[in-house]
Amino acid sequence: AQKITQTQPGMFVQEKEAVTLDCTYDTSDPSYGLFWYKQPSSGEMIFLIYQGSYDQQNATEGRYSLNFQKARKSANLVISASQLGDSAMYFCAMREAPVNQGGKLIFGQGTELSVKP
Amino acid sequence: NAGVTQTPKFQVLKTGQSMTLQCAQDMNHEYMSWYRQDPGMGLRLIHYSVGAGITDQGEVPNGYNVSRSTTEDFPLRLLSAAPSQTSVYFCASSRLLVGELFFGEGSRLTVL
Numbered sequence: 502a503q504k505i506t507q508t509q510p511g512m513f514v515q516e517k518e519a520v521t522l523d524c525t526y527d528t529s530d531p532s533y534g535l536f537w538y539k540q541p542s543s544g545e546m547i548f549l550i551y552q553g554s555y556d557q558q559n560a561t562e563g564r565y566s567l568n569f570q571k572a573r574k575s576a577n578l579v580i581s582a583s584q585l586g587d588s589a590m591y592f593c594a595m596r597e598a599p600v601n602q603g604g605k606l607i608f609g610q611g612t613e614l615s616v617k618p
Numbered sequence: 619n620a621g622v623t624q625t626p627k628f629q630v631l632k633t634g635q636s637m638t639l640q641c642a643q644d645m646n647h648e649y650m651s652w653y654r655q656d657p658g659m660g661l662r663l664i665h666y667s668v669g670a671g672i673t674d675q676g677e678v679p680n681g682y683n684v685s686r687s688t689t690e691d692f693p694l695r696l697l698s699a700a701p702s703q704t705s706v707y708f709c710a711s712s713r714l715l716v717g718e719l720f721f722g723e724g725s726r727l728t729v730l
Contacts, residue, residue: 507660510658536718536719544706545721545724546710551718592660594661605663605666605674606651606712606719607677608653608660608661608662611660
């Protein structure tokens with residue numbers, strides 16, 4: 502069963518505007534972590550932001566924030582004031598923490614964001 | 619400041635050939651993993667390891683072998699390459715159970 506779902510294969514946003522990339526997840530483990538990674542056209546994977554399942558507040562890192570709605574099992578990434586350099590593929594990922602599995606991390610299918618000048 | 623190092627970056631194989639993708643990390647991470655990335659499929663977990671001598675299968679393990687004899691190294695072996703294994707492969711490591719993954723630069727493999 503798909504555990505991480507990103508329903509937006511592609512998104513467009515105007516430069517300087519905010520954009521929300523959707524991510525829903527499924528887990529029965531009470532302890533888990535949610536991540537967002539950016540993959541520019543050069544191919545490297547860049548860590549953006551992390552949210553723990555027990556964190557009370559939404560995570561923020563500069564222009565990135567994670568809108569964490571635990572009851573809805575959603576972890577949307579919000580990018581404020583989009584820049585041309587934000588054009589990339591964005592992946593949502595989840596890490597469950599059952600001790601016998603070591604916390605393997607699985608990814609969604611990604612959302613390709615294009616920022617228009 | 620090496621982080622996670624993957625070699626080779628590019629490789630072309632013929633069907634049936636074998637090869638090993640090397641992965642080394644210098645951060646003393648217990649957790650290491652291999653992913654493959656195909657268009658429209660995201661990153662899919664092939665194998666992972668939670669420490670030296672311990673490995674386990676991920677989502678798409680068929681056709682691949684791994685071993686973990688040291689904390690630093692986690693090679694991925696293709697015993698008999700198939701065109702379906704044409705992909706970009708990423709090695710990644712982290713502390714055990716928590717924290718973000720640190721990725722290598724990726725290895726682009728083409729099987730003819």
